[in-house]
Amino acid sequence: MSSRDKILATVGQNQPAYSQLPDISFLKGDNDNTVAKFIDTLTTIGGKVILSETIADIRFLLLEELKNHTRKVTTVPLLGDIMEMVNKRLHDPHTMENIDYAIIEADLAVAENGAVWVTEDKLFTRVLPFITQHLAVIVKADNVVPTMHEAYEKIGNSTYGFGTFIAGPSKTADIEQSLVLGAHGARSLTVFLLS
Amino acid sequence: MKVGLFIPCYVDQFYPGSAIATLQLLEKLGVDVSYPPDQTCCGQPMANSGFEHLTGSCNRLFIKNFSGFDYIVCPSGSCVLHIKHHLHSEANEAEAAAMRGKVYELVEFLTDILKVEELNVEFPYKVGLHQSCHGQRGLYLSQMTELVAPAFSKPRQLLNMVKNLEIMPLDRPDECCGFGGTFCVAEEAVSVKMGQDRVADHLNNGVDYITSADLSCLMHMEGILHRRGSKVKVIHIAEILNGKRN
Amino acid sequence: MAEVFNKDENRVDWHDETLWFIRKKRDLAVKKIDNWEELRETASQIKNNVLSNLSNYLQEFEAKASANGVIVHWAADAVEHNQIVLNLLKQQGITQMVKSKSMLTEECHLNEHLEANGINVIDSDLGERIVQLAKEMPSHIVLPCIHKKKEEIGELFHEHLGTPAGNADPQFLTETARQHLRDVFLTRRAALTGVNFAIAETGEFVVCTNEGNADMGAHLADIHIASMGIEKIIPERKHLSVFLRLLTRSATGQPITTYSSHFSKPRQGKEMHIILVDNGRSIQLGREDFRNSLKCIRCGACMNTCPVYRRSGGHSYHYAISGPIGAILAPNLDMEKYADLPFASTLCGSCSNVCPVKIDIHDQLYKWRQVIVQKGYAPTAKKVSMQAMANVLGSSWKYHAAGKAARTVMHLAPFAVNNKFNPWYKHRDMPEVPEKSFGEWYKINRNK
Numbered sequence: 001m002s003s004r005d006k007i008l009a010t011v012g013q014n015q016p017a018y019s020q021l022p023d024i025s026f027l028k029g030d031n032d033n034t035v036a037k038f039i040d041t042l043t044t045i046g047g048k049v050i051l052s053e054t055i056a057d058i059r060f061l062l063l064e065e066l067k068n069h070t071r072k073v074t075t076v077p078l079l080g081d082i083m084e085m086v087n088k089r090l091h092d093p094h095t096m097e098n099i100d101y102a103i104i105e106a107d108l109a110v111a112e113n114g115a116v117w118v119t120e121d122k123l124f125t126r127v128l129p130f131i132t133q134h135l136a137v138i139v140k141a142d143n144v145v146p147t148m149h150e151a152y153e154k155i156g157n158s159t160y161g162f163g164t165f166i167a168g169p170s171k172t173a174d175i176e177q178s179l180v181l182g183a184h185g186a187r188s189l190t191v192f193l194l195s
Numbered sequence: 196m197k198v199g200l201f202i203p204c205y206v207d208q209f210y211p212g213s214a215i216a217t218l219q220l221l222e223k224l225g226v227d228v229s230y231p232p233d234q235t236c237c238g239q240p241m242a243n244s245g246f247e248h249l250t251g252s253c254n255r256l257f258i259k260n261f262s263g264f265d266y267i268v269c270p271s272g273s274c275v276l277h278i279k280h281h282l283h284s285e286a287n288e289a290e291a292a293a294m295r296g297k298v299y300e301l302v303e304f305l306t307d308i309l310k311v312e313e314l315n316v317e318f319p320y321k322v323g324l325h326q327s328c329h330g331q332r333g334l335y336l337s338q339m340t341e342l343v344a345p346a347f348s349k350p351r352q353l354l355n356m357v358k359n360l361e362i363m364p365l366d367r368p369d370e371c372c373g374f375g376g377t378f379c380v381a382e383e384a385v386s387v388k389m390g391q392d393r394v395a396d397h398l399n400n401g402v403d404y405i406t407s408a409d410l411s412c413l414m415h416m417e418g419i420l421h422r423r424g425s426k427v428k429v430i431h432i433a434e435i436l437n438g439k440r441n
Numbered sequence: 442m443a444e445v446f447n448k449d450e451n452r453v454d455w456h457d458e459t460l461w462f463i464r465k466k467r468d469l470a471v472k473k474i475d476n477w478e479e480l481r482e483t484a485s486q487i488k489n490n491v492l493s494n495l496s497n498y499l500q501e502f503e504a505k506a507s508a509n510g511v512i513v514h515w516a517a518d519a520v521e522h523n524q525i526v527l528n529l530l531k532q533q534g535i536t537q538m539v540k541s542k543s544m545l546t547e548e549c550h551l552n553e554h555l556e557a558n559g560i561n562v563i564d565s566d567l568g569e570r571i572v573q574l575a576k577e578m579p580s581h582i583v584l585p586c587i588h589k590k591k592e593e594i595g596e597l598f599h600e601h602l603g604t605p606a607g608n609a610d611p612q613f614l615t616e617t618a619r620q621h622l623r624d625v626f627l628t629r630r631a632a633l634t635g636v637n638f639a640i641a642e643t644g645e646f647v648v649c650t651n652e653g654n655a656d657m658g659a660h661l662a663d664i665h666i667a668s669m670g671i672e673k674i675i676p677e678r679k680h681l682s683v684f685l686r687l688l689t690r691s692a693t694g695q696p697i698t699t700y701s702s703h704f705s706k707p708r709q710g711k712e713m714h715i716i717l718v719d720n721g722r723s724i725q726l727g728r729e730d731f732r733n734s735l736k737c738i739r740c741g742a743c744m745n746t747c748p749v750y751r752r753s754g755g756h757s758y759h760y761a762i763s764g765p766i767g768a769i770l771a772p773n774l775d776m777e778k779y780a781d782l783p784f785a786s787t788l789c790g791s792c793s794n795v796c797p798v799k800i801d802i803h804d805q806l807y808k809w810r811q812v813i814v815q816k817g818y819a820p821t822a823k824k825v826s827m828q829a830m831a832n833v834l835g836s837s838w839k840y841h842a843a844g845k846a847a848r849t850v851m852h853l854a855p856f857a858v859n860n861k862f863n864p865w866y867k868h869r870d871m872p873e874v875p876e877k878s879f880g881e882w883y884k885i886n887r888n889k
Binding site for chain 1: 459462463476479480483486487489490492493494495496499500515516517521565566567568571584585586587589590591594611612614615616618619622623626627643651652653654656657659660661671676678679680681682683685686693695696697698699700701702703704705706707708709710717719723724726727729732
């Protein structure tokens with residue numbers, strides 16, 4: 001008998017009488033001031049929010065910012081003229097090691113925790129938002145939802161090889177509870193909120 | 196209504212004043228209360244130590260002593276909680292079940308059954324209210340800080356009826372004092388540390404008295420207060436509500 | 442249990458204050474969620490459903506994950522888990538691995554097994570790296586080195602990573618760890634992570650970190666191994682909304698971890714493996730009184746609130762998982778070895794009320810005590826004194842006689858109890874002896 005068979009047999013024998021799954025559709029956020037809440041929350045957890053109207057605005061702001069960084073990349077075609085475009089067919093993520101600044105797009109953001117949701121198809125390479133020293137994310141203000149309940153509703157049953165919620169810069173408080181921003185992931189996170 | 200007075204074993208032996216106050220308070224409120232003299236102990240010290248299987252004789256004695264009452268009232272949250280959860284009878288489980296529903300801790304009896312609205316007593320002192328864990332989290336005598344739920348407090352409700360009594364705020368309003376039954380000697384170091392921290396919280400907030408609905412907690416804290424030569428005293432809530440003045 | 446820890450009272454106070462601070466952060470965060478209690482109840486019911494349908498969910502997960510290209514392994518116990526990991530590495534000629542936080546691997550003592558077989562393992566979570574350098578077990582499931590002061594960490598880094606002596610600045614030390622681990626991430630071909638949640642419906646699994654270390658390891662490695670206890674399954678993807686809202690608020694008071702990474706398929710040309718580990722869980726599942734402990738999502742809230750844990754430290758529980766949840770999980774694995782844990786509690790109930798999935802922890806502590814005593818693991822002295830107590834308290838005349846005798850001794854010969862043989866007396870005075878018991882007073886003053 002394989003371990004699989006043994007485990008499943010014991011589990012099947014020992015599990016309690018069936019207990020109904022609860023309906024969770026009653027769990028909802030409220031739609032008041034969603035964008036304001038998102039900005040407030042993300043700022044509190046160490047992220048930065050910049051309100052912009054168009055990608056052109058962002059490009060304008062970036063021109064200044066990019067002077068501070070050596071290798072800067074993007075996954076956004078409209079920014080491909082001022083920065084290096086990430087190669088969609090990149091096979092070796094190790095070559096991303098020296099990226100200082102990366103700007104990507106997110107499909108949705110969550111007000112209650114300041115997180116943005118990005119999937120592999122938008123990242124081109126999974127390690128990108130973690131390996132870069134500084135991360136920027138473009139998300140439409142219309143795509144900010146109140147809570148994780150609405151977020152998963154939006155995500156639905158879409159398929160992705162990898163997806164992640166990113167809430168602010170990487171951090172740790174492991175040394176005597178002193179909060180330090182910039183652990184192993186990005187040192188900073190800026191969200192460009194497109195109105 | 197006939198009320199049977201249930202006095203915890205260690206209260207009977209070491210804190211009879213609190214038992215007397217409980218009796219007198221109920222009598223003043225017009226309750227027909229009597230004390231079955233053959234009662235001993237609810238069995239909690241054994242049960243909490245893993246020896247619930249030895250509490251049969253305590254259970255039998257309890258049922259024998261307290262059958263025939265409409266309510267059983269006791270000035271101890273932990274003893275009441277134990278009876279409510281663990282009173283059983285091999286001979287007559289239905290009677291045990293009925294009895295479990297009739298046992299009340301003193302504070303909840305006053306607020307929920309007698310619905311006391313005023314007391315003509317005074318206690319002009321600064322008082323720290325110790326929420327005993329069994330009373331609070333077990334019997335819901337007051338809301339606990341862990342939950343996101345509306346605040347309420349039955350002991351506070353009663354203490355607010357006492358003239359010139361000032362309830363002092365605490366830094367940790369509902370942390371355990373560390374008595375915990377046989378824990379108090381089995382894990383003596385941690386038990387004492389917890390008690391010392393509780394006492395320090397009250398002292399830092401300037402209390403004259405520490406009160407509670409549970410004398411086990413008070414006995415533990417009193418032991419610590421006396422050892423450090425403190426002037427702060429412990430007093431069971433029954434004595435305050437009964438009009439004790441010093 | 443905590444005698445050693447308690448010898449340095451300042452340190453105890455520091456440990457207690459630090460963890461109480463985290464409990465307060467949790468309170469602040471959860472009180473912002475109006476329907477927090479409904480959320481807990483919902484999570485509890487979802488987990489009840491999981492336990493009642495675990496066999497089906499495990500098979501569903503396996504099918505979906507396999508269809509996604511993830512290779513699923515089953516390990517009956519810790520030994521088998523460790524062997525599977527070792528074999529996967531040896532097959533690819535790998536001798537170095539980077540690992541992110543997984544309490545399951547602590548439970549299995551994976552690192553020791555791998556090191557003994559020529560595999561170098563580096564723990565990438567900062568707290569875990571610190572205890573690894575100190576050659577200690579983590580003392581808390583979420584905050585592995587909460588028991589360590591920054592000066593001690595500075596010394597460790599000075600000794601092992603070459604930082605200047607005496608430097609205890611958290612910013613500087615974290616930056617050092619970042620540089621040191623970055624090199625590790627970039628050079629390791631194998632990465633092992635834990636699993637916070639695994640979704641039966643889709644075959645994906647979620648790993649939550651603040652540091653980004655799980656991702657840095659997994660997305661750069663050729664082989665990603667994920668170790669998971671079989672109870673970590675949840676039914677549907679949308680249920681993550683409930684658990685991700687509860688987890689980090691309960692753990693640290695943050696609304697969510699920085700990263701909540703959902704792994705579905707391996708990267709192109711690379712391998713992703715998941716090991717489903719039993720190690721006693723299926724047995725616990727059969728214990729009616731204790732199966733609810735398997736609902737645990739490893740948030741650590743019970744530890745932060747426990748007044749005993751805060752003053753004893755995680756190491757005093759001598760098991761990978763400490764605190765209240767450890768005390769109800771461990772006896773299932775070895776009742777004799779862990780017989781002391783359920784007794785290291787006052788049954789205050791705070792743990793059960795912060796638990797995001799409503800495990801009845803303090804009730805289980807009480808029930809384990811009964812089981813442990815019935816199985817014969819109580820010390821003989823205790824058995825004898827309890828029998829004597831039951832004897833006396835079960836009889837009215839014996840009780841009254843004993844009570845009177847005790848009071849008489851205390852009154853006439855206080856030194857008989859006020860001495861070093863009386864553990865109560867070490868730091869507390871005994872109660873004063875009244876002239877009469879209440880029973881005696883009542884007889885005189887009320888009985889006509």
